[in-house]
Every structure is written in C-alpha cells, then in structure tokens.
Amino acid sequence: MAKKVAILTGGGDCPGLNAVIRAATLKLSRAGYEMVGVRRGWRGLLDNDYVPLTKEAISGILHRGGTILGTSRTNPMKEEGGVDRLVDNVQQNDIWATIAVGGDDTLGVANKLHGEYALNMVGVPKTIDNDLSGTDYTFGFNTAVEIATENIDRLHTTAESHDRVIVVEIMGRHTGWITIMAGIAGGADVIMIPEYDLSVAEVCEIIKRRHAAGKNFSIVAASEGAKLLAKEGEEQMVTQTDEVDAFGNVRLGGVAKLLAKEIERRTGFETRSTVLGHIQRGGTPTAYDRILATRYGVKAADMVMAGEFGRMAALQGDAIVAVPLEEGVKERKLVRQEFWDLAQTFFA
Numbered sequence: 001m002a003k004k005v006a007i008l009t010g011g012g013d014c015p016g017l018n019a020v021i022r023a024a025t026l027k028l029s030r031a032g033y034e035m036v037g038v039r040r041g042w043r044g045l046l047d048n049d050y051v052p053l054t055k056e057a058i059s060g061i062l063h064r065g066g067t068i069l070g071t072s073r074t075n076p077m078k079e080e081g082g083v084d085r086l087v088d089n090v091q092q093n094d095i096w097a098t099i100a101v102g103g104d105d106t107l108g109v110a111n112k113l114h115g116e117y118a119l120n121m122v123g124v125p126k127t128i129d130n131d132l133s134g135t136d137y138t139f140g141f142n143t144a145v146e147i148a149t150e151n152i153d154r155l156h157t158t159a160e161s162h163d164r165v166i167v168v169e170i171m172g173r174h175t176g177w178i179t180i181m182a183g184i185a186g187g188a189d190v191i192m193i194p195e196y197d198l199s200v201a202e203v204c205e206i207i208k209r210r211h212a213a214g215k216n217f218s219i220v221a222a223s224e225g226a227k228l229l230a231k232e233g234e235e236q237m238v239t240q241t242d243e244v245d246a247f248g249n250v251r252l253g254g255v256a257k258l259l260a261k262e263i264e265r266r267t268g269f270e271t272r273s274t275v276l277g278h279i280q281r282g283g284t285p286t287a288y289d290r291i292l293a294t295r296y297g298v299k300a301a302d303m304v305m306a307g308e309f310g311r312m313a314a315l316q317g318d319a320i321v322a323v324p325l326e327e328g329v330k331e332r333k334l335v336r337q338e339f340w341d342l343a344q345t346f347f348a
Ligand code: F6P
Pocket: 012, 103, 127, 128, 129, 171, 172, 173, 224, 251, 252, 281
C-alpha cells in the first residue's frame, strides 16, 4: 500500500503556497506516495477535512496566490482534547507523514507534534514577515516587498503633486523586514520599524530638515508594529482590538493614522496616511518566490522520503538545507543593524 503524506497550510496566507503544494505533491506522487491535502491548516486535521491531491488538483496553480487548501489560525494545543483528537485522526487515516507549511505558530505546533507525540512532521517556512530563524528568507516575503515598493513609488507622485507628507503603514507584526526593504528600495524619507527606536519628535525633525533643504513632500514608511510613545517613557504598538488569536497574537493597525496626525500637528505640513494591509499578501507570487517555494516543496518531499522528520526546509546562502524545526521557531529573526544603518544613511 502506498504511504500517505498530508500537506497543510497554516497561518496568514502568502503568495507561493500553491507552488509548494504543487512541487511536493508532484515529487512525492511520482515516487509512489499517496498525497492528501488538509483543509484550513490544523483545523482540517481536527475535523478530518481532506482533499485528494491529484494531478488535476495541482494543475495550473504555480502562479496563483493564496492557497488551494485554505488556511486558518487554528491552534490544536488550545482546544479541549484537541491534540489527542488530532493524533487519533492522523493514525485512523493512516497519514504516515505531514508537511506543514507555515510561520512560527504553525511550525511551533509541528515541532511539538513531532517532539511530544512522535508524529512524522516536515516543515516549510512561510511568512511575508520573514521573521523565522534558521532560514535566510521565507517565501512570500519577496512578493510583499515588491508590492510595498510599487506602492511607495505611487505615493511619491501624489505626495509631490500636493506638497504633502504621506505615512504608509506596512505589514510585519513584530519585525520591520518588509518596511525596511521596501523603504530602502522605494526611497522612503523616514522609516520606522519595531526593532529600532525613532521617536515622533525625531521623525518630525527629519521631515523638517528635508523640507528646509528644498523638498516639498516626504514619504514615511512605518511598520504596523512600530512603537509610538504612549505615555512618558512608555512606548507601545498600536492595536485594533484587545483580542488575541489562538496563538496569542494581537491584531495590529492604526499606527500610520496616529503618526500622520502627530506629524501634521508638529510640523504644520499637510499629512495623509495609507494602510497597505492585506494587499501585500494577495495576488501572484514573484518569480523569486515561485522558485524559492518550488525548491522548498521539493526539499520537503526529499525529507519525507529520507525520513528526516522534525526538520524544516531552509535557505542558507544559495543552498536549500534541512534544519531542526526547533531552530526555526526558537526566536524571531530581527532586522539586522546593518540594514538599519543603511536606511538611516538616507534620512535628511
Ligand atoms: O504574519 C503575517 C501577517 O500578515 C502580519 O504581517 C500581520 O500582522 C498579520 O499577518 C495579519 O493577520 P490577519 O490576516 O490574521 O489579520
């Protein structure tokens, strides 16, 4: 009997998920494995919700954004009897191995299911935030940077025409990877990210210096997780609600609006704000992300065939390697000082 391999996509979607599904499925089916897709991340393993991954199912999906399997932020560890049910479902359905495609939350669960429940797990690192350790880049990040850069370019022409400051809010929950890369590529005049302190007063000084030197507009790229000074000595991220998801994540959003108001008040320059939001996660993946995702999918298939469980595919330099899942989820990969120094070179 053919060994059954399941694949699931968990957490926020991102461009390139379908390329991973296609690559892993093609490689493993050709090697004689039975491939099954799990619907909506860990939710599908809790509810026994599967789809057969046939040749037809994975045809024409390479360039498509989103995930044909659906996704969710379900955390089986947080549901009453969740893990036992999940382990039971895996055994009852003869699932020999599972490829989990996700960020730190999804891969954290995969790591526990492997370490504590002896399930055969292989991980693939995904997130537009690029904050997973153990890998140089996650797929989806490059596409998000391209989208954010294109939008910064567009904001330049309207800001310049109206003599305005425009604050653009860019995704990245706890890390400023997309903001700093798109900010550098798009020539943002000020960049604010969670990893490095830049007060509102300093932002205003930079803008004032720039305008005093003859410029009539400015673009501020602010990470949604950038901290604003709430009270004396207390900096905090701006959240939309107090609610947290099943992994304890807050919903960020609103920093650009607050910052724009403050910049206008302190500098006297007319200021607007724009939130890029989920646009950064939608649409087709860049060629870079399609190739990276394809390499990850093939590597995950190779790892399954070699019985290399408890590990994830990773990019190190130019090579795709297998690293322990633990290494990917143990800490967040923060923006390095080198990039912050580079960004600051261009502040007025
Ligand atoms: O983790 C990816 C991400 O897009 C973050 O950048 C963002 O803060 C979060 O997901 C948004 O989550 P949701 O789509 O669940 O609102």
